[in-house]
Amino acid sequence: MKIEDKFRLLLISFLLIIYGILVTQKINLVTADLGRHIKNGELILQGDTLGAQKVLQTNLYSYTYPDYPFLNHHWGSGVIFYLIHRIFGFIGLSVFFTILCLATFLLFFLIAEGNSCTEVATVVSLFVIPVLTSRVEIRPEAFSYFLSGLFFFVLWSVKEKKLSEKFLFALPILMILWVNLHIYFFIGLFLLGVFLFERSVSFFKEKKLLSNLSHLGYLSGILFLATSVSLVNPAGLKGFLYPFKIFGNYGYRLLENQTVWFLDKIIKYPSSLYFKIAFGLLAISWAYVFAFKRRNISFLSFIFSICFSYLGWTAVRNFSLFGFFALPAVAGNFKFKPKAQSEIRFFITSSLAVLIVFGLFILNSTYWVERIKIGVGLKNGVDLAVEFFKKEQVRGPIFNNYDNGGYLVYYLFPKEKVFVDNRPEAYPREFFQDVYIPMQEQEDKWDQMDKKYEFNAIFFYRNDLTPWSQTFLVSRISDPFWAPVYVDDYSIIFTKRNNLNKDLIKKFELPKSLFSVTKG
Secondary structure, eight states: OOHHHHHHHHHHHHHHHHHHHHHOOOBOTTTOSHHHHHHHHHHHHSSOHHHHHHHHHBOTTBSSSTTOBOOOTTHHHHHHHHHHHHHHHHHHHHHHHHHHHHHHHHHHHHHHHHHSOHHHHHHHHHHHHHHHTTOOSOOTHHHHHHHHHHHHHHHHHHHTTSSOGGGGGHHHHHHHHHHHHOGGGHHHHHHHHHHHHHHHHHHHHSSOHHHHHHHHHHHHHHHHHHHHHTTOSTTTHHHHHGGGTGGGGOOSOOGGGSOHHHHHHHOOOHHHHHHHHHHHHHHHHHHHHHHHOGGGOOHHHHHHHHHHHHHHHHOGGGHHHHHHHHHHHHHHHTOOOOOSOHHHHHHHHHHHHHHHHHHHHHHTHHHHHHHTOOOOSBOTTTTHHHHHHHHTTOOSOEEEOGGGHHHHHHHHTTTSOBSOOSOGGGSOHHIIIIIITHHHHOHHHHHHHHHHHOOOEEEEETTOOSHHHHHHHHHHHTOTTEEEEEEOSSEEEEEESSGGGHHHHHHHOOOGGGGTOOOO
16 A cells, blocks of 8 residues: 555544544433434334324324324434334444444545545545534434435536446435435435536537537436436425425424524524634635636535535534535635645644644533543433333323423333424424413413313423423422422423322422422
8 A cells, every 4th residue: 555545544534533433422312303213113114004104194192283294204214213223222323323424424525535635625624523513413314414425426426537427327216215314305406406507507618519418418317317206205296395395384493493693692502613613714715716716616616615504504403514515615625736745745734633623622622522422322311211200100191391202202102192292393383382382481371281181290301491491390399289209310200299199209209409499
């Protein structure tokens, strides 16, 4: 192996190790969607056609709106998560997620390296990795990141004549998977459309009209096929159009869907800082290109920079997408041919890498100290609350909060259903605005809903920082009709003071002094 190849391998390994450490985190199942996804896969594969149909089309897990129409756009991810979990458990899911993330990063890095050189791609990667790791929960969107990278890599490689055009026919096949894995499948069609548009413009500029026409025909056919097979999902045309309609019924404001400037006003969100740094680097790279390299402007990079920057600024859930596409764009804008010997280039790159890592760390050291605690499987103690609930045979109906719905679905369904779970689109908008939030803020509304649903237990994620949840918990601690019987770092459980729970309360009731709340 040549010394250049050894240095390249060392730099790539260094990046993969850093990224791998940051994405390999233990699972907080209490607040994760993962439990519900696993349950989706279980019900779909258990052979009950009616049950599978309900998972795909209705809000099955809630007793408040069990028949509310719901389009399950990520059912395929649930099947994959369930199969991995069934064979390898939560540790296997953690390992799978890490491998998927590393493969995605490597795809985008190879494009960045091809647009520039290993050294530049390495330096730029260090600026975007903190953005990529803003979302490390095991979610269906990880498949969208990977497939975005795979689509981009194939299209870019064919354009650069590093792969045969025959590889393009793999994209419609992948689209059949993508449309059933995650709602961001439209990104694949967008990538195809942009590459097709770029080739159409080149068709009129370059002299090789026949070869360009052939490639143009290939891309047009592939885009048509990919669009057509996007209808191969349980909801057909509705599933294809769902990405444009999903927010029409959102009655609950999620942090991940908020804009950067909105979050800056209300909380300290560490990932925003690193997003702004990466965006600043992207902006500087384009300023450099427009000032000194106007003839070398990449239409593809420019379009991707604009579109994914917009997605990042308007919803923090898109930070990772922005980071992945910013990597090859910035690297390509700072493209140059290294003239120094490979040993000198490696030394300079390594020294610069250390400085960048150290600088990004000290910007928010407390944030990174928590993030570098590598681990697989479940976080310690996340299942203790539900074990208590089942061991002591606590019965529903359960009132729970938005955050822990998927957790309760995983452990308790079908014996118990939830009041709510973390799918805003699976409930009427009015449910959140007129019921869920007001009943935590207003005692008369709580009493009204308690009479309607006859709650027997409250199972709450106690670190829910919404103002209404904190008001609700304080009120329940002081409520003579409810007794706290269990609490840990994640959850708190109350049971109603009635004959059914009399013995349980006598045995496990927690003193109010434990919560620093007294009657007043």
